[in-house]
Amino acid sequence: MPALLAELIDALDTGRLRIVDLTQPLGPDTPVIGLPTQFASSPGMSIEVISRYDQNGPAWYWNTIRLGEHTGTHFDAPVHWITGKDLPDNTCETIPVRRLVGPACVIDVTVEVAKNPDFLLMPEHVAAWEKQHGTIPRGAWVLLRTGWSKRNSAREFLNVLGDGPHSPGFHKSTSELLARERDVTGVGVETVGTDAGQAGRFDPPFPNHATMHGAGKFGLASLRNLDELPPTGAVVIAAPLKIVNGSGSPLRVLAIVPERRKARARAADDAGG
Numbered sequence: 548m549p550a551l552l553a554e555l556i557d558a559l560d561t562g563r564l565r566i567v568d569l570t571q572p573l574g575p576d577t578p579v580i581g582l583p584t585q586f587a588s589s590p591g592m593s594i595e596v597i598s599r600y601d602q603n604g605p606a607w608y609w610n611t612i613r614l615g616e617h618t619g620t621h622f623d624a625p626v627h628w629i630t631g632k633d634l635p636d637n638t639c640e641t642i643p644v645r646r647l648v649g650p651a652c653v654i655d656v657t658v659e660v661a662k663n664p665d666f667l668l669m670p671e672h673v674a675a676w677e678k679q680h681g682t683i684p685r686g687a688w689v690l691l692r693t694g695w696s697k698r699n700s701a702r703e704f705l706n707v708l709g710d711g712p713h714s715p716g717f718h719k720s721t722s723e724l725l726a727r728e729r730d731v732t733g734v735g736v737e738t739v740g741t742d743a744g745q746a747g748r749f750d751p752p753f754p755n756h757a758t759m760h761g762a763g764k765f766g767l768a769s770l771r772n773l774d775e776l777p778p779t780g781a782v783v784i785a786a787p788l789k790i791v792n793g794s795g796s797p798l799r800v801l802a803i804v805p806e807r808r809k810a811r812a813r814a815a816d817d818a819g820g
């Protein structure tokens with residue numbers, strides 16, 4: 548094995564690197580996004596047993612699953628939005644796989660979101676983050692850490708009030724900054740979709756989807772465990788199912804993360820100059 552890959556495996560075996568699972572469990576109870584009633588809705592997951600060591604299959608167990616492409620922890624491909632419909636390599640099966648792996652930049656707005664569930668990430672928040680952690684590199688996965696995944700019930704997670712859902716997201720100008728000036732791979736969020744809950748009322752509606760996908764960028768929704776990632780230094784692997792003409796897909800999102808003690812030691816070194 549090449550030394551570089553042998554070192555990767557050794558680092559994983561010895562705990563110098565570890566894998567963090569950024570994925571929610573996927574099942575019939577997984578909450579799905581609600582849309583205004585004039586639009587078609589996306590079905591949640593249903594599971595039907597084909598056989599379970601019984602007369603339908605005496606030695607094997609398997610299921611039929613049915614679900615919307617955008618269910619649970621899932622990937623948004625550029626073709627998901629009308630702005631990205633004519634871009635090259637815009638569907639799940641045509642995206643070059645190299646683009647699915649990239650450095651993570653984790654922006655923590657947990658405190659702001661606790662005060663305001665409709666919080667929108669503004670360019671000045673990105674500027675403040677970059678002042679501390681460096682410029683967001685080309686090809687990064689920008690992950691918005693909001694603490695939203697700690698909301699355990701579907702009611703709290705979707706947070707639908709009389710005037711629709713309330714959850715955090717990105718201001719249009721921030722999506723433009725990330726897509727055009729930083730040339731990121733995409734954004735990931737803890738909420739049910741990559742736009743804020745109220746974004747159907749924004750101009751344009753769902754501006755993060757419109758901007759990101761129009762620029763050929765991706766989205767990741769319903770992530771969890773972002774609090775186990777450092778602001779920089781992790782690598783995210785987010786590979787959707789290779790669905791032909793797929794607009795998105797449930798997926799397992801993994802992060803490779805430096806071991807915490809080392810990270811703390813480095814932080815102490817940095818602080819010590």
Ligand code: MN
Pocket residue numbers: 617621622623740741768795
């Ligand atoms: Mn989606």
